[in-house]
Amino acid sequence: MDLRADLQTIAALVRRAANELLRVPGAAIPGVLAPTIFFLGIFAVFGHLTLLPGFTSQSYQSFLIPISLMQGAGFTGAATGVNLARDIEQGWFDRLLVSPAPRPVLLAGLVLSASLRSLIPATVLLAVGFAFGVHWPGIGGLAIALLIVMGMGTIAACWGAAIALRFRSQSAAPLMQAGMFVLILTTTSYAPLALLSGWLHTVAQYNPATQIVEAARQGFVGGVTWGDTWPGILALAGLLALLSALALRGMRRTAV
Amino acid sequence: MVAANLRVIGALAARSVKQTFRRPQLMAPILVFPTLLLAIQVGGAGRGVNLPGFPHVNGFLDFILAGAMIQSTLLAGNSGGIALAVDIEMGFTDRLLAAPISRFAIVLGRLAGTAALGALSALWFIALGLIFGARIAEGIPGALTMILFVTLSAIAFGGIAAAVALRSGRASVVQGLFPLVFVILFLSSAFFPAHLMLEPAATIARYNPLSFIVEGVRDPVISSLSLHAFAKALGSIALIASISIGLSALALRRRLRVGG
Numbered sequence: 001m002d003l004r005a006d007l008q009t010i011a012a013l014v015r016r017a018a019n020e021l022l023r024v025p026g027a028a029i030p031g032v033l034a035p036t037i038f039f040l041g042i043f044a045v046f047g048h049l050t051l052l053p054g055f056t057s058q059s060y061q062s063f064l065i066p067i068s069l070m071q072g073a074g075f076t077g078a079a080t081g082v083n084l085a086r087d088i089e090q091g092w093f094d095r096l097l098v099s100p101a102p103r104p105v106l107l108a109g110l111v112l113s114a115s116l117r118s119l120i121p122a123t124v125l126l127a128v129g130f131a132f133g134v135h136w137p138g139i140g141g142l143a144i145a146l147l148i149v150m151g152m153g154t155i156a157a158c159w160g161a162a163i164a165l166r167f168r169s170q171s172a173a174p175l176m177q178a179g180m181f182v183l184i185l186t187t188t189s190y191a192p193l194a195l196l197s198g199w200l201h202t203v204a205q206y207n208p209a210t211q212i213v214e215a216a217r218q219g220f221v222g223g224v225t226w227g228d229t230w231p232g233i234l235a236l237a238g239l240l241a242l243l244s245a246l247a248l249r250g251m252r253r254t255a256v
Numbered sequence: 257m258v259a260a261n262l263r264v265i266g267a268l269a270a271r272s273v274k275q276t277f278r279r280p281q282l283m284a285p286i287l288v289f290p291t292l293l294l295a296i297q298v299g300g301a302g303r304g305v306n307l308p309g310f311p312h313v314n315g316f317l318d319f320i321l322a323g324a325m326i327q328s329t330l331l332a333g334n335s336g337g338i339a340l341a342v343d344i345e346m347g348f349t350d351r352l353l354a355a356p357i358s359r360f361a362i363v364l365g366r367l368a369g370t371a372a373l374g375a376l377s378a379l380w381f382i383a384l385g386l387i388f389g390a391r392i393a394e395g396i397p398g399a400l401t402m403i404l405f406v407t408l409s410a411i412a413f414g415g416i417a418a419a420v421a422l423r424s425g426r427a428s429v430v431q432g433l434f435p436l437v438f439v440i441l442f443l444s445s446a447f448f449p450a451h452l453m454l455e456p457a458a459t460i461a462r463y464n465p466l467s468f469i470v471e472g473v474r475d476p477v478i479s480s481l482s483l484h485a486f487a488k489a490l491g492s493i494a495l496i497a498s499i500s501i502g503l504s505a506l507a508l509r510r511r512l513r514v515g516g
Binding site: 030033034037038040041042043044045046047048049051052171172173174175177178181182185186189190191195196197198199200201203 | 279280283292297298307438439441442443454
């Protein structure tokens with residue numbers, strides 16, 4: 001197979017995922033609704049945390065929006081895993097496996113569609129966020145946030161695919177969602193690191209996703225600097241390498 | 257006849273509990289997600305106890321434990337409704353309707369199962385709270401009051417999901433209630449004191465019956481049990497239960513009249 005054929009396969013798989021959105025418009029709703037409800041709910045409930053001494057922003061909604069963007073990407077990526085599990089259950093995935101397309105190409109089609117799809121909740125969340133007073137992050141800040149959203153969508157899709165290939169059942173959906181939930185929320189999600197307490201303070205210090213959150217947050221709560229950007233990009237690349245290797249291993253081990 | 261109905265309710269409740277334990281999709285929202293959220297909120301928003309006006313507590317865990325229990329109970333009710341709708345979709349409910357048993361025992365069996373899951377969730381969160389340093393100010397009577405309120409709440413919330421399941425007969429419709437659960441939770445004092453929330457959520461939380469239930473569960477943990485909080489919680493549960501069970505009865509009657 002040459003590169004051109006591989007790209008055609010990837011494009012066909014992305015088109016198939018897009019068709020699902022066009023034919024079942026409700027399919028995108030959970031990925032949009034859940035992070036939006038969490039954003040508005042957590043903002044309303046914990047908004048006064050900014051009054052604590054040492055809180056790095058006066059605008060809790062601006063502090064919170066990167067977490068919600070990443071949650072939206074996480075839900076969307078996990079949904080890709082659930083869809084793959086459905087395709088495995090219904091036998092459609094077996095037909096893909098017997099095709100001459102290499103398995104990494106099949107995986108690339110799945111995760112690329114998730115990456116693009118994660119821009120849907122991001123767009124809605126940003127619109128809602130700006131309506132509720134989220135600071136404009138500037139073009140640079142917005143570009144970094146959207147790049148991170150797409151990266152998180154890819155990471156979540158790789159995780160979802162690895163779980164789907166391991167358990168081969170939609171029953172594993174809670175594991176796909178819980179993995180992303182834990183990765184994203186055990187960071188500086190609710191408050192800056194100095195204000196986190198107990199176990200979460202320690203976990204957030206070592207969780208690579210904290211660097212990703214801080215990189216996505218910088219435009220919303222201050223200026224964009226290369227010093228705050230590169231650790232996030234590095235952490236994103238590391239997680240992507242790890243989880244795509246896990247998903248590829250699952251693909252290679254899958255027998256028809 | 258009463259003994260036979262009780263046997264049916266018991267058997268259906270046991271089936272409902274087993275079904276939940278066998279399906280991770282039903283179990284995860286009841287225990288896994290509320291536990292994760294509890295752990296993260298305690299670590300993430302725990303310094304909120306230093307805000308001026310925050311009620312005196314030993315720690316944020318003491319305050320938020322009740323919220324986690326009610327979240328779990330709301331989701332247990334929703335999961336029970338989804339399982340009932342799946343039974344309708346698969347034809348199992350039709351077979352029960354053809355059996356010589358009371359029709360309403362079918363719904364009560366499901367609600368009894370949800371109540372058992374509510375009690376389990378209360379025990380789980382009390383144990384978790386005690387292990388991680390929470391203190392129940394009212395001791396054992398306080399813990400028993402919490403279990404009672406959470407179990408009764410499970411019946412009340414389960415009734416709403418059962419009514420939707422019986423009316424629609426579709427699991428996807430009941431699943432659609434899932435985001436609403438979080439809307440209702442965030443608009444209550446489940447996670448933070450209502451007067452420290454932002455407007456308009458703070459005002460809504462002050463009048464949300466769910467806040468009264470949460471505060472009834474929380475009261476024995478952070479202070480001595482007050483008759484006022486007890487009565488407000490019990491009254492709110494009774495109000496929601498009577499509406500939800502009434503709606504379930506109407507939905508069941510309609511289903512029997514017009515069919516699936």
